[in-house]
Each structure stands twice: as structure tokens, then as C-alpha cells.
Amino acid sequence: MQLQDFKSCLAEVYQGEVVGESAFDNMLGVVENREQRYIVASLLQFETEAKAIMRPVLYQYELPVNDAAQGYATGQAASDDLNQLPWKDRFEALQNLIASQYLPRYEMLETLVDPSQNKQAAEVARFMAEHERRILKVMENIVRGVDNPAEPIVQLLSHPLPRFE
Numbered sequence: 001m002q003l004q005d006f007k008s009c010l011a012e013v014y015q016g017e018v019v020g021e022s023a024f025d026n027m028l029g030v031v032e033n034r035e036q037r038y039i040v041a042s043l044l045q046f047e048t049e050a051k052a053i054m055r056p057v058l059y060q061y062e063l064p065v066n067d068a069a070q071g072y073a074t075g076q077a078a079s080d081d082l083n084q085l086p087w088k089d090r091f092e093a094l095q096n097l098i099a100s101q102y103l104p105r106y107e108m109l110e111t112l113v114d115p116s117q118n119k120q121a122a123e124v125a126r127f128m129a130e131h132e133r134r135i136l137k138v139m140e141n142i143v144r145g146v147d148n149p150a151e152p153i154v155q156l157l158s159h160p161l162p163r164f165e
């Protein structure tokens, strides 16, 4: 039973990444300056890298590794609405969404896998919980007006974007 729970939670978290990638891709179309572009492109990169990190474990459990068009459409539609909001309000809305809906599921994933049974899956689950906490931190930083708000995710990127001062 736990394996089924793990697999469905894993697939759900992966879909969350597809939705997030699509939403930040769409948001890049409405950035207003170089700083906003760096933040949103770094968020996009963070979601893309998370998909790559998760994909071997999805494959191992014979879950679909193609990006469901539905997830992409969901992300585009959600960000069409979000993008109407001013910059800080947009991230406050995202902060609330992540804290209430996404983070609990991402943190649950970790509890559904036994590291002695599958070390790689446990490491990916632990990484994804940290991934989502870092995203939440970036949203909080933007809302509070902290300098260099994307730093918590940039630290975890394997392929960070160049920063032009």
C-alpha cells in the first residue's frame, strides 16, 4: 500500500514541477526589468532541473516521464491570472498557494519511502522537500523586499544563470 502511495505522490510532485515550469516560462513574458528576469528565469531553471533529477526515479517505478500536456496547460492558465497582479502581490499569492497546497505534499513524499529499501528514491524525495522549502523562501524574500531574493534556489542549481549587475 505504501508503495502505491509513494508512486502516486511522486507522480503528483513531478506534475507540480511541470506546472511550475510552465508558470515561470509564461511569467518570463511579463517581466519588467533585468532583476525580475533573473529571478523568474532562475525559478524556471530550478523547476527544469528538478524534473531532470526526478526523472530516473519515475522511470524506475514505471511512471510516465513525458510531460503531460494537461500540466503544462494548467501552469499557463494559472500564471495568466497571476501575471495580472503587481510583482509583489503575485508572489504573495504564490507563497500562499505553495505553503497551503504544494509544500505539504512535497514533504509527505519523504515519509513514504524507506531509505534502506531505495536509497536513490529517498534522496530524491528529500531533495524535493528541500526544493519546495527553498521556493517558498524565495517567495517570502520577494514579498519582504529582501536583497537578492533568489539566492536560496541559486545555491541549489547545478546550472545557475549568469548574473549581470
Ligand SMILES: [Fe+2]
Binding pocket: 016, 017, 020, 046, 047, 050, 131, 132, 135
Ligand atoms: Fe518546483
